[in-house]
Amino acid sequence: MLIRYWMNKPVITVEKNDSMQRAAALMKENHIRLLPVVDKGKLCGIVSDRDLKRASASDATSLDVHELLYLISKIKVVDIMTRDVVTVNQNWTVEEAADLMLGRKISGAPVVDDGGQLCGVITQTDLFKATLYITGLKKRGFHLAFVLEDTPGSIMEIVNVIREFGGRMASILSTYERAPTGYRNVYLRFYDVSRDRIDDMLKILKNKAKLRYMVDHRENRRTLFDNQ
Secondary structure (H helix, E strand, O other), rough: HHHOOOOOOOOOOOOOOOEEEHHHHHHHHOOOEEEEEEOOEEEEEEEEEEHHHHHHHHHHOOOOOOHHHHHHHHHHHHHEEEEEOEEEEEEHHHHHHHHHHHHOOOOHHHEEEEOOEEEEEEHHHHHHHHHHHHOOHHHHEEEEEEEEEOOHHHHHHHHHHHOOOOHHHHHHEEOOOOOOOOOEEEEEEEOOOOOHHHHHHHHHHHOOEEEEEEEOOOOOOEEEEEOO
């Protein structure tokens, strides 16, 4: 899933010589917490709602309302912005963006094209949305987790059982992390299986894999199999 399909666009920006007051107003009007800063159309920094709060916090207790409004109208964005801007390319995947943002401990980043031109903004919220859709959670079906021997066709064998009960796959994810040697953890999301047939389906699946848990997202029911 490429960033270009999940980023916010068109980009809302602020000029480096604009006031802190204007930056705050833009964030409030557009319900955003991150503003790329430009100088003659070129990206030169970034300012967040945290930067705005930090810039006025030290004086807020000693100033009255009118003095505070005057202060933020005089402080320029260039004085409070982050100059070392971390950007991501629009053709990166959302996973790559998440890895970078986690590593740099940032909540969002400007998105640029191959020519370095600003074309969007990606934030943690956008990554959360992408995760919801890539996992199929919005289908409000079932989420089944199990440990499976790492052999060719083993996942398909499980999938075929679910399909025999009328199930349709929303997503299939697997990882070797925290799995025994020679096995993998698998996470299936599926829907359209009648809830009065789920127990029969699970009886078959228990003979093919070690089930961990199942979540019925429509009914908000959770079943743990670790002790079985």
